[in-house]
Amino acid sequence: MQQPAWLTAAWAELGVRERDGPRHTAQIVRYFRDAGHAAVADDETPWCAAFVGAMLVRGRLSASGSLLARSYLTWGAAIGEPLVGAIAVLSRGADAGAGHVGFYLGETPTHVILLGGNQSDGVAVTAFAIHRLLGYRWPSQEPVSNEPASSGGSGDDIFRRALAHVLKMEGGYTNDPFDPGGPTNRGITLHVLAHWKAETLDAASRDRLVAELKRISDDTVESIYRARYWQPAECAAMPPALALMHFDASVNHGVGGAMRLLQSALGVDADGEFGPVTRAAIGSRNTAEIITRYGDLRRQRYRALPHFWRFGKGWLRRVDATLALAETWHATGVAANTSQPTSLKPKVGASPMTTNSTRNDATKWWLQSRTIWGAIITAAATLAPVLGPVIGIQLPSDVVQQVGDQALNVIQALTGLAGTILTIYGRLTATSALTRRDISLRM
Numbered sequence: 001m002q003q004p005a006w007l008t009a010a011w012a013e014l015g016v017r018e019r020d021g022p023r024h025t026a027q028i029v030r031y032f033r034d035a036g037h038a039a040v041a042d043d044e045t046p047w048c049a050a051f052v053g054a055m056l057v058r059g060r061l062s063a064s065g066s067l068l069a070r071s072y073l074t075w076g077a078a079i080g081e082p083l084v085g086a087i088a089v090l091s092r093g094a095d096a097g098a099g100h101v102g103f104y105l106g107e108t109p110t111h112v113i114l115l116g117g118n119q120s121d122g123v124a125v126t127a128f129a130i131h132r133l134l135g136y137r138w139p140s141q142e143p144v145s146n147e148p149a150s151s152g153g154s155g156d157d158i159f160r161r162a163l164a165h166v167l168k169m170e171g172g173y174t175n176d177p178f179d180p181g182g183p184t185n186r187g188i189t190l191h192v193l194a195h196w197k198a199e200t201l202d203a204a205s206r207d208r209l210v211a212e213l214k215r216i217s218d219d220t221v222e223s224i225y226r227a228r229y230w231q232p233a234e235c236a237a238m239p240p241a242l243a244l245m246h247f248d249a250s251v252n253h254g255v256g257g258a259m260r261l262l263q264s265a266l267g268v269d270a271d272g273e274f275g276p277v278t279r280a281a282i283g284s285r286n287t288a289e290i291i292t293r294y295g296d297l298r299r300q301r302y303r304a305l306p307h308f309w310r311f312g313k314g315w316l317r318r319v320d321a322t323l324a325l326a327e328t329w330h331a332t333g334v335a336a337n338t339s340q341p342t343s344l345k346p347k348v349g350a351s352p353m354t355t356n357s358t359r360n361d362a363t364k365w366w367l368q369s370r371t372i373w374g375a376i377i378t379a380a381a382t383l384a385p386v387l388g389p390v391i392g393i394q395l396p397s398d399v400v401q402q403v404g405d406q407a408l409n410v411i412q413a414l415t416g417l418a419g420t421i422l423t424i425y426g427r428l429t430a431t432s433a434l435t436r437r438d439i440s441l442r443m
Helices: 005-012 026-034 048-058 069-074 155-170 190-196 206-214 218-230 240-253 255-266 276-284 287-303 308-332 356-361 370-390 397-403 405-429
Strands: 077-079 087-091 099-107 111-119 122-129 133-138 363-365 433-435
Touching (some): 005 048, 005 111, 005 240, 026 048, 048 099, 048 111, 069 087, 069 099, 069 133, 111 276, 122 276, 155 240, 190 206, 190 218, 240 255, 240 287, 240 308, 255 287
Parallel strands (some): 363 433
Antiparallel strands (some): 087 099, 111 122
């Protein structure tokens, strides 16, 4: 199932925390307002129910109308088997009126894992003893309006935006003899299309299927990516920025391979299964750090592939572009990106993972370039003996006599060689375009 809009809204708030001192966190005060309790203007009033209510409202649903966690025991409909995003109501101590409420993510034999507010004074993912569970609830009413959720997009909207990015990376039709996937259009291979149509790919059907692949429709493309990658990879259960990175990785590395990369980035057992431990790790770690580590692991995986010599630069540019967009989603707190193409059509002439548009998504300052520094060192080694005396730098004659002209020549040659090697290495491993950066020096 797709991630419900209220859970998408909740993920976007992950990391919001109470403030120490007399000032109050504006986001927490806004939870009270959105939940219908604008009179509360502090972050000291217990706010787990306010958080749940605010996220429901942002997901176009009605809240319970109360700031009591147990009020959600009569909200919506009771469900026996929890769904991701279900409202879980817990007890709190011996007080029959006290409790806690949050959104269900998963469970272990002894704990239930919730994304919620007022958990360790912030919006966090926390494991609670399962014996505290009072019940699960699911909305029984229709959305209260047709306006889009204020979280920045529903789960389906996030999928479409992530898909637009993936298709931009994949490009149009290609049949590279070095690509083991064979004929491919918009990232969909001929074998995948045949499997999707439940047909046998053989000499009799090949030409017809190739023709169908070349004119594959938007609806078919979307359906294949949703069924083969987005849903099996559990992208809808992740914050939007991580969902983007994981979706792109699932397309390129396979769903199982991508899940193991994600688990390695999280520092948990890489068993390829999206269980409660992985869910909890996603919620307890900084999303920006996860996607950065995920990108590093993807680069390592690409470099180990036998066809890296052929497709390596495009693969690395793809990681850089995906990471840059994911960081933008995370920084803005929403999945919306006004520069993201809304059409699923690739640009004319685009080829897999080599579009020029990806180059501008990940640039670096020219002084961060090994190539530039190699050239500087080489030039310095070559010109220093000539320019030194001109600008007033000259070795004393006794030093020259002690060291010897031959030794100085060797040092000069070694320095020039080091600079040349650095230049060549930098050029061969370059994956980012250079950009100019204004700097100022204070004397």
